[in-house]
Amino acid sequence: MVSPTSNPAAVKTDAQGREAILQVRNLKKYFPILSGIVFQRQVGAVKAVDDISFDVYKGETLGLVGESGCGKSTTGRTILQLYKPTSGSVQFEGRELSTLPNEELRRMRKRMQIIFQDPFASLNPRMTVGAIISEPLVIHRMYSNKREQQEYVENLMERVGLNPFYINRYPHEFSGGQRQRVGIARALALKPTFIVADEPISALDVSIQAQVINLLADLQQELNLTYLFIAHDLSMVRHICDRVAVMYLGKIVELGPTDEVYENPLHPYTQALLSAVPIPDPMAESKRQRIILTGDVPSPARPPIGCNFNTRCPVHFELCHHDPDPPLLEVEPGRWVACHRVSEI
Amino acid sequence: MIIVLLFLAVFAPLLSSHDPYQVNLEIRNQPPSAANWLGTDGNGRDVWTRMIYGGRVSLSVGIVAVSISTVIGVLIGSVAGFFGGLVDMVLMRMTDIVMSFPMLIVVISFVAITGPSIYNSMIAIGILGWPTMARLVRSQFLYLRQVEFVTAAVALGARPPRLIFRHILPNTVGSIVVAVTFAVSDAILLEAALSFLGLGVQVPMPSWGNMLRDAQTLSILENRPWMWIPPGLAIMLAVLSINFIGDGLRDALDPRIVL
Numbered sequence: 001m002v003s004p005t006s007n008p009a010a011v012k013t014d015a016q017g018r019e020a021i022l023q024v025r026n027l028k029k030y031f032p033i034l035s036g037i038v039f040q041r042q043v044g045a046v047k048a049v050d051d052i053s054f055d056v057y058k059g060e061t062l063g064l065v066g067e068s069g070c071g072k073s074t075t076g077r078t079i080l081q082l083y084k085p086t087s088g089s090v091q092f093e094g095r096e097l098s099t100l101p102n103e104e105l106r107r108m109r110k111r112m113q114i115i116f117q118d119p120f121a122s123l124n125p126r127m128t129v130g131a132i133i134s135e136p137l138v139i140h141r142m143y144s145n146k147r148e149q150q151e152y153v154e155n156l157m158e159r160v161g162l163n164p165f166y167i168n169r170y171p172h173e174f175s176g177g178q179r180q181r182v183g184i185a186r187a188l189a190l191k192p193t194f195i196v197a198d199e200p201i202s203a204l205d206v207s208i209q210a211q212v213i214n215l216l217a218d219l220q221q222e223l224n225l226t227y228l229f230i231a232h233d234l235s236m237v238r239h240i241c242d243r244v245a246v247m248y249l250g251k252i253v254e255l256g257p258t259d260e261v262y263e264n265p266l267h268p269y270t271q272a273l274l275s276a277v278p279i280p281d282p283m284a285e286s287k288r289q290r291i292i293l294t295g296d297v298p299s300p301a302r303p304p305i306g307c308n309f310n311t312r313c314p315v316h317f318e319l320c321h322h323d324p325d326p327p328l329l330e331v332e333p334g335r336w337v338a339c340h341r342v343s344e345i
Numbered sequence: 346m347i348i349v350l351l352f353l354a355v356f357a358p359l360l361s362s363h364d365p366y367q368v369n370l371e372i373r374n375q376p377p378s379a380a381n382w383l384g385t386d387g388n389g390r391d392v393w394t395r396m397i398y399g400g401r402v403s404l405s406v407g408i409v410a411v412s413i414s415t416v417i418g419v420l421i422g423s424v425a426g427f428f429g430g431l432v433d434m435v436l437m438r439m440t441d442i443v444m445s446f447p448m449l450i451v452v453i454s455f456v457a458i459t460g461p462s463i464y465n466s467m468i469a470i471g472i473l474g475w476p477t478m479a480r481l482v483r484s485q486f487l488y489l490r491q492v493e494f495v496t497a498a499v500a501l502g503a504r505p506p507r508l509i510f511r512h513i514l515p516n517t518v519g520s521i522v523v524a525v526t527f528a529v530s531d532a533i534l535l536e537a538a539l540s541f542l543g544l545g546v547q548v549p550m551p552s553w554g555n556m557l558r559d560a561q562t563l564s565i566l567e568n569r570p571w572m573w574i575p576p577g578l579a580i581m582l583a584v585l586s587i588n589f590i591g592d593g594l595r596d597a598l599d600p601r602i603v604l
Binding site: 077080082106107109110113114116118121122123124125126127135136139140183186190 | 493496497498499500501504507511512515516
């Protein structure tokens with residue numbers, strides 16, 4: 001059942017023949033821990049993203065889930081080169097981003113955008129909403145005619161559900177949900193093909209979350225967008241993602257089609273994580289068995305030897321405590337798991 | 346209040362029929378009267394006239410000196426804060442060195458070498474006042490550099506000049522303005538101190554500081570308060586009102602606060 005020979009790098013298209021728009025290979029992002037005041041030296045590293053590989057296919061939504069601090073957001077930002085990767089490669093539309101010269105990278109940014117988690121911190125308080133949304137157009141000199149640009153911005157505002165009448169207002173005059181729409185409009189202004197949605201709804205009220213999610217889903221259909229959807233709300237991920245990757249301590253532990261992963265999680269961490277999701281059916285809910293993990297997440301500055309999950313894993317054994325840690329292997333077509341005991345589970 | 350003081354300074358010639366340099370020994374040490382509103386000094390010059398002319402000198406020294414130090418400080422602070430690393434370290438050690446000079450003594454030595462005059466006071470106060478501004482701007486930049494809306498601008502493909510001038514600097518304006526106003530009042534005080542010591546603005550040109558200096562004998566302090574209360578009060582009011590302006594401007598420049 002386990003096929004150790006299949007290498008993610010070889011996969012260019014998925015089962016339905018969709019092409020990979022983004023290929024991430026052995027991506028690492030370590031943040032150095034410095035010590036000393038004048039002459040600083042590195043005394044360690046926080047392994048925020050530790051050797052992850054995956055593909056994102058055109059038109060799909062790939063969910064990236066995991067608990068706080070597991071490296072989800074860092075992964076998203078490192079892919080977009082907002083953080084310089086420590087090592088590894090990121091290929092977007094066939095071009096290697098990590099070695100691209102600055103000017104060319106700037107041009108590539110038209111094709112890939114990000115929506116931020118906190119709609120209060122991600123908008124410049126001193127710019128009007130119109131200026132914020134038109135900024136990408138100005139940077140990339142998309143319009144020479146001010147009136148056309150304004151018209152485009154107004155259309156965009158309307159498309160994301162904002163009244164164009166408010167074009168000259170400042171972000172602080174808007175609610176959280178409206179601000180997030182401004183952030184979405186800004187990300188869409190350049191008509192990108194790929195968007196990293198970095199927990200776009202977790203800072204919003206529950207009633208607003210559904211609206212924003214539906215907006216994102218509509219826009220995806222309409223503009224044929226590809227999303228990397230970072231979240232920790234597992235029910236939301238199930239609702240909108242085609243595939244899901246589960247991260248733990250800087251590594252992907254499981255990756256597969258959303259329904260299959262939710263119906264039949266293979267990694268013990270995924271099982272524990274999913275057992276925490278309430279089921280909206282009282283009969284089923286009363287039978288739900290929670291798997292309670294003991295202990296805390298180890299520090300990403302000092303991950304355990306062997307499998308990262310061995311300190312909390314309910315099924316760990318000898319092998320899990322030795323290097324090397326279990327590789328992410330394709331156990332069924334399209335289903336990847338990193339666990340020594342996957343064949344027994 | 347500062348508007349009144351500025352108004353007095355700008356329109357000084359219109360508000361007084363006297364010449365601030367006109368010595369008239371017949372009316373020495375006169376108490377306030379209808380002809381000389383605030384009396385006359387030891388050389389028979391009109392104190393009111395000298396005070397409003399002195400305001401021109403004191404306020405312009407304050408403003409010019411602070412403009413010099415703000416330009417230098419903002420420049421050094423932004424570069425250090427934005428680029429960080431080695432650039433930051435070199436610039437900040439320079440700042441530390443300048444900052445570690447006892448300001449008044451260095452200003453005095455500078456003026457002693459170049460000769461006391463109004464312009465040398467401006468330059469001396471200006472080129473020694475920038476470290477505080479540089480530190481402030483740098484710390485704001487360090488903070489704002491990693492704020493999400495700056496990251497967002499990077500993700501949009503913005504180049505460093507745009508990040509600095511469009512995103513970071515406008516958000517530091519509030520603190521810069523406040524620091525500037527405090528620096529102006531400090532500079533006015535420092536000019537007054539220099540002139541009082543005889544190293545700033547030279548007589549017969551009036552400044553609040555050297556008016557106080559001329560009034561430092563015991564008999565004047567005891568018997569002729571019209572010679573020292575007006576310039577002293579002017580310094581106090583100027584400093585106080587500039588500080589109030591700083592607070593007001595900070596609120597007015599922040600679009601989040603609705604006045």
